[in-house]
Amino acid sequence: MNADVHALTGAYVLDAVSDAERAEFERHLRECEACAQEVRELRETATRLGRAAAVVPPPELRAAVLERVGQVRQDPPQAAVVPLRRRNTAWATRVTGAAAAVLLVVASVLGVLLVQARGSVDDAEARAAAIATILSADDARISNQGDEEGGQMTVLSSRSVDRALLLADNLPAPPAGHDYQAWTIDDQAAHPAGLLPEGGDAVLEVDDLGGARMVGITIEPDGGSAEPSTAPIMEFDLA
Amino acid sequence: MGDRVRRPRDAGREAQEPEPDGAELLQRVARGDEAAFVELYDLLIGPLFGVIRRVVRDPAQSEEVAQEVMVELWRSAARYSPERGSAMTWAMTVAHRRAVDRVRSAQAAADREENVGRRQLSRPFDEVSEQVATRLEQEQVRRCLGTLTELQRESVVLAYYGGRSYREVGELLDTPLGTIKTRLRDGLIRLRDCLGVAS
Ligand SMILES: [Zn+2]
Numbered sequence: 001m002n003a004d005v006h007a008l009t010g011a012y013v014l015d016a017v018s019d020a021e022r023a024e025f026e027r028h029l030r031e032c033e034a035c036a037q038e039v040r041e042l043r044e045t046a047t048r049l050g051r052a053a054a055v056v057p058p059p060e061l062r063a064a065v066l067e068r069v070g071q072v073r074q075d076p077p078q079a080a081v082v083p084l085r086r087r088n089t090a091w092a093t094r095v096t097g098a099a100a101a102v103l104l105v106v107a108s109v110l111g112v113l114l115v116q117a118r119g120s121v122d123d124a125e126a127r128a129a130a131i132a133t134i135l136s137a138d139d140a141r142i143s144n145q146g147d148e149e150g151g152q153m154t155v156l157s158s159r160s161v162d163r164a165l166l167l168a169d170n171l172p173a174p175p176a177g178h179d180y181q182a183w184t185i186d187d188q189a190a191h192p193a194g195l196l197p198e199g200g201d202a203v204l205e206v207d208d209l210g211g212a213r214m215v216g217i218t219i220e221p222d223g224g225s226a227e228p229s230t231a232p233i234m235e236f237d238l239a
Numbered sequence: 240m241g242d243r244v245r246r247p248r249d250a251g252r253e254a255q256e257p258e259p260d261g262a263e264l265l266q267r268v269a270r271g272d273e274a275a276f277v278e279l280y281d282l283l284i285g286p287l288f289g290v291i292r293r294v295v296r297d298p299a300q301s302e303e304v305a306q307e308v309m310v311e312l313w314r315s316a317a318r319y320s321p322e323r324g325s326a327m328t329w330a331m332t333v334a335h336r337r338a339v340d341r342v343r344s345a346q347a348a349a350d351r352e353e354n355v356g357r358r359q360l361s362r363p364f365d366e367v368s369e370q371v372a373t374r375l376e377q378e379q380v381r382r383c384l385g386t387l388t389e390l391q392r393e394s395v396v397l398a399y400y401g402g403r404s405y406r407e408v409g410e411l412l413d414t415p416l417g418t419i420k421t422r423l424r425d426g427l428i429r430l431r432d433c434l435g436v437a438s
Contacts, residue, residue: 010423010425014405016398045436049395050331054288058302065280069313074313
């Protein structure tokens, strides 16, 4: 990231950046409290520009909005933390015989790998090997969930390999001071399975699935918790 | 401009009449309270529609975007948290973003005339639509915009009211992109200080 990244607060607040720049700057905002504070202030400032432009809206707009609102279901309260919901097309499948699904996931995995490769080529290669190992297992399984804004999480798993890979794609940032934490969940308890690395695109390897029925994701205070303190925002059956 | 017709409920605002608390309304809306949503609509729609109209320009499309924005506020009210800013700011952020998305998407941007941006500079407030912003709010903003350098002011106005990317602003003003970025930031900071926005 270049040296004048902090100078982007103004353009960011005014929505004068490209989608790619926005995503990158939002990543920066999670790590730079000075910019985050400045963004809050400049947003309030921009709001004053907006208020000064207020006009009387067309009267029919009110009825139209109220009618539509009567038909739109609200996000559940847990979305107060993060806007992730199962979407209608959530799918889970065994790999064998589901070529289309495999292609989708491989494409998404490659995307994640490319992002990751910026950090280290060795890491990317190791990860590709891990993915190949899981996918070549007879009991390989893929599940995917996403939200309407395009954020999604894909889980590749295999019991015989005893390993799962969690691949986040464009996931919204957790609330300030929080992390996404993964859990392996069996009939007795949820066991900590690691924190999702920061950034909307991230990969987490989970070894030792044990007798877990599913993998869950919760939002926990920075650094994670010994046991889940909130309900999972996502659950993936390992079946 | 200040003595345009205003709706009766807005007329008294300059006398420090307290507005309904947007944050509280949003929290009620998050619990599915439709009456609270009606109040929220009345509180927000004037400024939101004003901004959308400025950026989108086309009246029919502005109405569509305004509808989308209000429905999104209803749907995602539970995501609002007061410590991140006022309800108005949260809503305005959604509205400006949606309006900008609309004009940037495909055709719309290409169809706009080259010189529209320049013309906007001479009239930062819409003189066609009926104003509901209070005279005090407008005067403050106008005065504070006046404390900016010309390049700062033009950049901020083109980006905010014109929905232009900083690249487009750079082209319109024939100025290097790095300079535009810093002018946008410096301009907003100067506005923040002039308007007395609390940190
Ligand atoms: Zn910074």
